[in-house]
Each structure stands twice: as C-alpha cells, then as structure tokens.
Amino acid sequence: MKEFSILIGGKAGDGIDRAGVVINDLLNTLGYYQYVYREYPSIIRGGHTFSIIRASSDKVYCHRDQVDIVIAMNRETIDAHAGRLRDGGALLYDATEDKAAAPIIADGATIQAIPLQDILAAESAPPITRNSIMIGALARALGLEWTDASAVLTRRLPKSLPQNLAVARRGYDAASPVFMVPNLDRVALPVLTGNEALAMGLLQGGLDSYIAYPMTPTSSILHFLAEVAPLFGLKVVHPESEIGVILMALGASYTGDKVAVGTSGGGFCLMTEGFSFAAMAELPLVVVLGMRPGPSTGLPTYSSQTELGFALNAGQGEFSRLVVAPGDAEESFQWAQIALNMAAKHRVPVILLTDKNGGEGTYSFDVNEPTAIERYEAPPRDWSKVFKIDSYEHDETGLTTEDAAITKAMQDKRLAKTGPIASDLAACEPVKVYGDKEAATAIICWGSNKGVCVEAAAAFGWRVVQPVVLAPFPAAQFAEAMRGARLSIVVENNATGQLKKLLRLHDFTATESVRKYDGRAFSLEELSAALTAVKEASPV
Numbered sequence: 001m002k003e004f005s006i007l008i009g010g011k012a013g014d015g016i017d018r019a020g021v022v023i024n025d026l027l028n029t030l031g032y033y034q035y036v037y038r039e040y041p042s043i044i045r046g047g048h049t050f051s052i053i054r055a056s057s058d059k060v061y062c063h064r065d066q067v068d069i070v071i072a073m074n075r076e077t078i079d080a081h082a083g084r085l086r087d088g089g090a091l092l093y094d095a096t097e098d099k100a101a102a103p104i105i106a107d108g109a110t111i112q113a114i115p116l117q118d119i120l121a122a123e124s125a126p127p128i129t130r131n132s133i134m135i136g137a138l139a140r141a142l143g144l145e146w147t148d149a150s151a152v153l154t155r156r157l158p159k160s161l162p163q164n165l166a167v168a169r170r171g172y173d174a175a176s177p178v179f180m181v182p183n184l185d186r187v188a189l190p191v192l193t194g195n196e197a198l199a200m201g202l203l204q205g206g207l208d209s210y211i212a213y214p215m216t217p218t219s220s221i222l223h224f225l226a227e228v229a230p231l232f233g234l235k236v237v238h239p240e241s242e243i244g245v246i247l248m249a250l251g252a253s254y255t256g257d258k259v260a261v262g263t264s265g266g267g268f269c270l271m272t273e274g275f276s277f278a279a280m281a282e283l284p285l286v287v288v289l290g291m292r293p294g295p296s297t298g299l300p301t302y303s304s305q306t307e308l309g310f311a312l313n314a315g316q317g318e319f320s321r322l323v324v325a326p327g328d329a330e331e332s333f334q335w336a337q338i339a340l341n342m343a344a345k346h347r348v349p350v351i352l353l354t355d356k357n358g359g360e361g362t363y364s365f366d367v368n369e370p371t372a373i374e375r376y377e378a379p380p381r382d383w384s385k386v387f388k389i390d391s392y393e394h395d396e397t398g399l400t401t402e403d404a405a406i407t408k409a410m411q412d413k414r415l416a417k418t419g420p421i422a423s424d425l426a427a428c429e430p431v432k433v434y435g436d437k438e439a440a441t442a443i444i445c446w447g448s449n450k451g452v453c454v455e456a457a458a459a460f461g462w463r464v465v466q467p468v469v470l471a472p473f474p475a476a477q478f479a480e481a482m483r484g485a486r487l488s489i490v491v492e493n494n495a496t497g498q499l500k501k502l503l504r505l506h507d508f509t510a511t512e513s514v515r516k517y518d519g520r521a522f523s524l525e526e527l528s529a530a531l532t533a534v535k536e537a538s539p540v
Contacts, residue, residue, distance in 0.1 A: 002056065002057050002058075003054065003055060003056035003057065003058070003060070004052065004054075004055055004056075004068040004069070004179070004181070005052055005054045005055070005063070005064050005066070005067040005068055005069075005305075006023060006052070006053045006055075006067060006068065006069045006070075006071065006138070007051070007053075007067045007070050007071065007077075007081055007084060008020060008023065008050060008051055008070075008071040008073070008131075008134070009048065009049065009050030009051075009070075009071070009072060009073060009074075009077035009080065009081060009381070010048075010049065010050075010072075010073030010074050010077075010131075011045065011046055011047065011048065011049065011073070011074060011496075012040055012043055012045055012046055012047045012048075012049045012078060013039055013044060013045035013046070013129070014049075014073055014130070014131065014351065015128055015130075015131045016040075016050065016051060016073070016131070017038070017040075017049075017051065017187050018131065019051075019071075019131040019132075019134065019135055020036060020038070020051040020053060020299065020362075021156065022135050022152065022153065022156045022157065023053050023138065024036065024053060024191045024362065025140065025152050025155070025156050025191070026135070026138075026144075026149065026152045027053070027055045028188045028189070028191055028364075029148065029151075029152055029188055029368065029374065030144075030181065030182075030183045030184060030185030031183065031184030031185060031187070031188060032055035032056060032057065032184060032364075033055070033057070033058060033059045033060055033189070033364040034053060034054065034055050034056075034060070034191055034362065034363070034364050035053075035054050035060045035061055035062060035063060035361065035362065035363055035364075035451070036051055036052065036053050036054070036063075036361065036362035037051065037052045037054075037062070037063035037094060037357070037361060037521060038050075038051045038360055038361070038362075039051075039141075039301075039302075039520070040301055040473065041301060042216075042300045043165060043266075043303045048076050048077070048080060049258070050077065050080075050081065051466035052064075052067060057184060059364065059366075060451075060455070061328055061363065061450065061451020061452065061454065061455065062451045062452035062455055062521070062522070062523070062524050063521070063523055063524070064087050064523055064524050064525060065084055065523045065524075065525045066085075066525065067081075067084050067085060067086065067089065068085075068086055068089045068090070068176075068179070068244065069089060069090045069091075069092065069138065069142075070082060070084065070085050070089070070090075070091045070092070070093075070133050071092045071093075071137075071138060071142060072091065072092070072093035072094065072097070073094065073130060073131065073134065074094065074097075074332045075097045077092060077093075078091070078097060081227050083135065086246045087108040087109070088108045088109070088110075088176075089110070089526070090109065090110040090111075090112065090141050090178040090179075091111050091112065092112050092114055092134060092137050092138065092141060092175065093112075093113060093114065094113075094114065094116045094117075094130075095109075095113035095114060095115045095116065095117075095118075096116070096117060096142070097113075104201060107241045108249045109405075110141075112137065112141065112174075112175050112176065112178075114133060114134060114137045114171055114174050114175065115174060116130050116133055116134075119133050119167050119170045119171065119174070120133075120167065121311070122170065123163045123166050123167050123170065124163070125161070125163035125164075125166070125167050126161065126163075128161070129161055129163055129164055132157055132161075132165075132167050132168045132171070133154070133167045133168060133170065133171035133174075134171060135149075135153065135168055135171070136149065136153070136167070136168035136169060136170065136171030136172035136173075136175075137171040137172060137174060137175035138175075139168075139172055139400035140171075140172045140173075140175035140176065140177060141175050141176070141178045141179065142177075142178075142179055142181045142300050143177045143178075143179055143180040143181055144181065146169065146172055147166075149172065149503075150165065150168075150169070152460075153165055153168050162305050172438070174442065178342075185303070188473075189364040189365060189366055189367075190364075190365045190367065191362055191363070191364055192329050192362065192363060192365040192366065193220065193329070193359065193360055193361065193362050193363075194326070194328065194329050194332045194354065194358045194359045194360070194361055194363065194448075195217070195218065195220045195221045195224065195332075195354070195359040196220070196224055196276055196329075196358065197329035197330070197332040197333040197336075197363070197365055198221060198226050198288065198326070198332040198333065198336045198352070198354065198359070199221045199224045199336075200333055200336075201332060201333040201334060201335070201337045201340075201355055202225075202260055202286075202336045202337075202338025203225075203228075203232055203234070203374060204333070204336075204337050204343075204373070204484055205258070205336060205337035205338075205339075205341055205373065206340065206375050206377070207225075207234060207258050207259075207260060207340060208234070208235065208257035208258045208259060209234070209235040209236075209249070209251070209252040209257045209260075210222070210225045210234065210235070210236050210237075210259070210261070210262070210465075211236075211237045211239065211245050211248050211249045211252065211260075211261050212238065212258050212261055212262035212263065212283075213238065213239060213240075213241060213242050213244070213245050213247060213253075213263065213267060214238070215242075215262075215263050215264040215266065215290070215291070215300075216264065216292065216300050216301050216356070217264065217290040217301075217303070217354070217355065217356035217360050218262035218263060218264060218288050218289075218290035218354070218359065219262075219294060220359070220360065221262045221288060221359075222236070222238065222262055226238075231531070235252070235257075239287065240265055241270070242266075242267035242268075242270040242271055243270050243271070243274070243359065245261050245267070245271065246261060246270075246271040246273075246274030246275065247274055249261045249274075249285055250274060250277060250278060250281070250283055250285070253278070253283040253284050253285055254281075254283060254389055256378065256381060256385070256433070258284065258340050258343075258344055259284070259285060259286070260285075260286040260287070260288060261285070261286070261287050261288065261289065261388050262287075262288040262290070263288070263289060263290070264289070264290045264291070264292055264293060264300075264454070265289070265292065265294055265298075265306075265307050265310065266294075266296070266297065268287065268289050268307075268314065270308070271287070272314045272315050272316075273315075273316070273360045275287065275314055275315045275349055276315035276316045276317060276319070276391075277305055277391045278348075278349040279315065279317070279319035279320075279321070279348065279349055279414065280317070280319070280390070280391055280392075280393075280414075281389040281390060281391065282347040282348070282389075282414070283347065283349075283389065284343035284344045284346075284347050284348070284349075284350075285343060285349045285350065286336075286339050286340055286343050286349075286350045286351075286352060287349065287350070287351050287352070288352045288376075289307060289311060289351050289352065289353055289354070290354050290356065290359055291303070291304050291305055291306055291307045291353065291354070291355040291356075292304055292356060292519075293306065293517070293519045294306060299519045300306065300387065300535055301356065301519060302356060302519030302520065303355045303356035303357040303448070303493065303519060303520070304493050304494060304517060304519065305355060305446070305447055305448075305492055305493040305494050305498065305499075306493075306494045306495075306498070306517070307353070308323075308325075308353065308446075308494075308498040308499060308502065309498050309501070309502075311323050311351045311470075311471075312470065312471050312502070313351055314351075315349075318411070318415060319348070319414045319415065319507045320348050320414060320415055320416075320418040320421060320472075321345070321348055321349050321350065321351065321418035321471055322339065322342050322343070322346075322348060322349075322350040322351070322421055322469070322471065322472070323348070323350075323351045323439075323469070323470045323471040324338070324339055324351070324352055324353065324468060324470065325353040325354070325446050325447040325468060325470055326352070326354065326358065326447070326468065326471055327358070327432075327446075327447055327448060327449070327450030327451065327466055327468065328358070328363055328448075328450060329363035329365045329450055330363075330365065330366060331450075331468065332354070332358070332359075334373065335352065335468065336352060337373040337375075338373055338428055339352050341373060341374070341375060341376040342376075342421060342424065342425070344376050344377075344378055345376040345424070346417050346420060346421050346424075347417075348417055348421065353447060354447070354448070355447060355448055355472070355493070355539045357448040357493075357521040358447060359447030361448065361521075366372040393406075393407050393410060395410070396410070396413075397536075403534055411521065418472045421472060422472045423470055425474065426474070426477070427474075428469075429438070429468070430467065430468055430469035430474040430477055430478075431465065431466065431467050431469070431474050431477040431478050431481045431482045432450075432465075432466045432467065432468060433463060433464065433465055433466075434454045434457065434463065434464040434466070435454065435457045435458060435461070435462055435463045435464050436461050436462065436463050438463075438464050438484060439461060439462045439463040439469055439484065439485070440484065440487060441460065441462045441463070441486070441487040441488075441489070441535070442462065442463045442464070442465050442481075442482060442488045442489070443456070443457050443462055443463070443465070443488075443489050443491055443531070444464075444465050444466075444467075444482075444488055444489065444490045444491070444499065444503070444510060445464065445465075445466055445490070445491045445492075445499075446466060446467055446468075446470065446499050448490070448493075448521070449492070449493065450464075450466050452521070452522045452523070452524055452527050453466075453491055453527070455524055456476045456524060456527045456528045456531055459528060460531065460535070463485070465478070465481045465482055465485075470499075470502065473502065473505075473506050475506050475507075475508075476509060478503075478506075479508070482508070487511050487512070487535075487538055488510045488511045489510070489512045489513065489514055489531065490503070490510045490512070490513050491509065491513075491514045491515075491522070491527065492513070492515050492516075493515070493516055493517060493521075493522075494515060495515060495517040497513050497515065500513055510540065511538070514527070514530045514534060520534050
C-alpha cells in the first residue's frame with residue numbers, strides 16, 4: 001500500500017487523542033510519513049471527537065475524506081463516518097453496537113466487532129483502556145506481528161494502567177488481518193504538531209521568555225515550553241489575563257530578553273494597545289496569533305484564516321511590522337527563528353499567524369529541511385546608564401516631546417524599518433513556488449492551506465504560489481513567482497477573501513477564489529473538486 005488512512009472516533013475524554021499518538025508511533029516505526037487531522041468540541045467530556053491519520057510512502061500534508069479503516073469507539077462514530085469508508089476497507093467497532101452497524105457500511109467492507117466489554121471484564125481493566133484494545137485490533141487488521149506492535153504499545157501506553165498491554169493483546173487476538181502493510185525499512189522521522197515545531201523554532205532562535213494566557217489553538221505552545229523550560233533556562237509565565245501577558249512581555253523585552261507571547265483573536269484584541277506600545281518604544285516582540293472562527297468566541301476549537309486583516313492593521317498609528325504565516329511544521333520551525341531575530345534586530349513587533357489546522361495538525365518533521373538561521377544578538381547594554389521607554393511621542397533618548405520636527409523625524413524612523421526588514425527577508429524565500437513553475441494556472445495560498453494546495457495542484461499539473469511573508473509584502477518576489485500565469489485561484493479559509501484583497505492593494509489581481517469558512521480544513525478530495533469546477537467554468 002502506497003498510502004492509507006485511519007479514522008478513530010469517540011467521545012471527548014475517552015482518550016481518542018492519546019490513541020492517535022500511539023497509532024502515529026506504530027506507523028512511524030514502519031517508516032511512513034504522516035499527517036493527522038483532528039476535530040474536537042470545546043468541552044472536556046462528551047461530544048464527538050475524531051482524528052484522521054494519513055500515512056504514505058511520500059510526504060503528505062493534508063487529510064482525505066475517504067479512509068481505509070474506521071475505528072469506532074461508539075455508535076455516533078459509525079453514524080458520522082461510515083460513509084467515509086472505502087470499498088474493501090475495514091470497520092472495527094464495539095460489539096455492543098453489533099445489531100445496527102452492518103446495514104450502513106459500504107459494499108465490500110470488512111466488519112469486525114471487537115468485544116470491548118468482555119475484554120475489560122476479563123482483565124478487570126478500567127473503561128479508559130478501551131482504546132488500547134482497539135489499537136491492538138488495528139495492529140492485527142494492518143497485518144502487523146504482535147512483537148512489533150507490543151514494542152510500540154509498551155513504550156507509549158501509560159504505565160499507570162498495567163492492564164493496557166494485556167487488553168491490547170486481547171484486542172489483537174479478537175481481530176483478523178485485512179491489509180498487509182509493509183515495513184518501508186526507513187529511518188523514522190519525528191512526528192510533531194505545528195505548534196511543537198514552532199516552539200522548537202523559538203528555542204532555536206534564542207527565546208528567553210514565553211508569556212501566555214492559554215487560548216486554543218496556541219495553548220499547547222505554552223504547555224510544551226513550560227515542560228522543557230528547565231532544560232533551556234527559559235522563563236515561562238502564565239499571567240492572569242491577556243493584558244497582563246502583553247505588559248509583562250514588554251517589561252521582559254525592555255530588560256533585553258527575546259520574548260514571545262501566544263494568543264488567539266480574542267486575546268490579541270486585548271493586547272493591541274500593548275502591541276502599539278512595542279512599536280512606539282521600539283521593543284522587540286513576537287506574537288503567535290492562532291486564528292479561529294469568529295466573531296467573538298466563535299468556534300474555539302476549530303480553524304479559520306479570518307485574522308489576516310486584523311494582523312496587518314492591529315494597533316493605533318502607523319508603524320513597521322512583520323507578519324508571517326508558516327504553512328507546515330518545517331516552516332513553523334524556520335520562521336519562528338526568523339521572526340524572533342527580525343524582531344530583535346529591527347526592534348519591531350512581529351506576528352506569526354497560525355491556526356488550528358496548522359498548529360494542532362501533526363506532521364512527519366524532517367529536521368534536515370529547515371534552513372539554518374543566523375541568530376541575532378543585540379550588543380550588550382551598559383547597565384550603568386538609564387534607558388528610557390515611553391508610549392508618548394519621544395526623542396531618541398526616550399524623553400517625551402510634542403515638538404513637530406521631532407515628531408516627524410521619529411515617525412519616519414519607525415516607518416523606515418520596513419525597507420531593511422524586507423531586504424533581510426529576501427534571502428529567506430518569502431514567497432515559495434511548488435509544482436510546475438511554468439504552468440499557466442497558479443493556485444495562490446497562505447498558511448495551513450499550503451499542503452492541500454500542493455497535493456491538489458500536482459494532479460492538475462499546476463503551480464502553487466505561497467506568500468509566507470504578508471507584511472512587508474514581498475511584491476517583487478510574488479510578481480516573479482506569478483510570471484506567465486493566466487489563471488490564478490486564491491484558496492482561503494475565510495468568507496471575504498482577505499488574501500485576495502491584500503494582493504489587490506499591491507496591484508495583483510487574482511482571477512478566481514475558492515473559499516471555505518465552516519471551521520474545517522479542506523480535504524484533498526474537496527479542494528480538488530472545487531478546483532475542477534473553477535477550471536471548467538474558466539474561459540482561460
């Protein structure tokens with residue numbers, strides 16, 4: 001099998017995410033590249049949550065609608081996802097749902113009822129170990145030897161539940177082989193979420209302080225950095241509010257720390273005055289802004305690309321800023337370093353735009369791909385001198401002023417940073433091109449849509465143009481990337497075409513748009529169908 005997909009679903013709180021991690025590890029030991037897409041409700045227990053694990057002999061960055069195996073921990077998963085099952089696929093489900101499962105499954109599917117309750121009773125195991133049973137059954141359905149599966153299960157399953165391995169073996173014995181998944185005999189790559197890769201990039205870039213109030217989808221950056229802080233001498237702080245976050249970050253920056261904060265749209269709303277303070281006082285600052293559907297609270301655990309306009313314009317007054325939107329784990333690692341060092345070198349605020357799909361999506365991470373970034377270190381301060389900062393207009397010594405000439409000079413000084421930032425970024429590939437670079441049709445995308453666009457474009461023989469830097473907009477590089485394209489299609493996860501509007505501001509007119517704004521990511525099949533419709537309707 002060149003590639004296959006597995007969906008596991010159940011109730012929030014039943015260990016679905018943990019099961020997904022174990023499945024990742026199982027497939028990783030066989031040498032497969034992976035991408036994992038997750039959906040979960042904004043509640044601690046109950047509701048429906050699921051993950052789609054896609055594994056391939058080639059690098060993959062998105063999920064498919066159709067899957068080869070559905071692991072249903074409850075009836076709701078069968079009802080919601082049985083239609084995704086390919087002909088010849090397999091359904092593994094709790095035997096207590098036996099009477100109703102078979103009639104709604106596609107032709108040619110293998111249906112295996114796993115006696116979860118009987119196994120739990122036989123091993124006196126707690127209900128939370130039901131997912132271990134199903135992972136054992138999955139290993140058997142994939143045609144794996146128990147010795148290979150048990151090595152992963154022993155390493156990954158919680159040691160606090162000694163019955164885990166025993167119930168997993170019973171699940172293995174209760175299932176039967178459906179596929180024979182070969183071992184690719186390839187060195188396993190690390191499997192990281194986009195947020196973990198971004199956090200590692202901040203560390204690699206010399207992060208001194210990370211300050212955040214937890215807000216999905218950036219909360220896991222806070223958790224990750226708090227866990228590793230002692231290893232890196234890192235200061236990680238969780239203040240009482242987002243306002244507290246930005247003010248504490250400004251203080252840390254004033255002392256010379258390389259500092260980053262994490263938030264989502266609602267939190268950044270509260271930070272914008274402090275964000276402007278950073279610009280006025282020329283205090284380096286990186287804001288990781290995780291977009292989610294809004295307005296207001298919106299869908300806290302779902303995804304969107306609705307805050308590009310906000311990021312480009314947030315804050316009072318006019319000032320230079322850098323806005324970057326990485327498209328996958330490797331880019332998150334690379335551009336977190338660039339962001340931190342550009343902030344320090346040019347003394348400007350920087351926004352790293354991410355979203356739930358990119359930040360909480362899981363990728364096989366190739367550590368050899370990211371370009372090494374030269375770390376910028378500010379000259380040492382003479383701490384016998386007093387350094388003044390001010391949110392009021394001030395002269396170059398930090399003393400407040402209302403003088404007309406000084407006001408203009410300082411405004412020019414702040415805006416003049418844009419040119420040197422753009423110059424430095426020219427060497428960092430601010431616009432990327434994939435596919436056939438001479439194709440007459442170009443897909444234009446940003447952020448987490450990169451992967452699905454690259455995969456979809458390959459089937460059409462098109463090119464993909466991805467502006468990673470969105471401010472200062474790399475107009476010359478974008479023009480070169482688009483040279484010769486006659487049909488351009490902007491793909492976005494918002495309703496109003498925010499990237500398309502940005503392109504128009506820089507005198508680029510995109511021909512068509514494909515937009516999705518229901519909080520979910522494009523699947524490969526869904527985007528391919530939308531692109532086909534645009535192609536058939538276009539006169540070009």
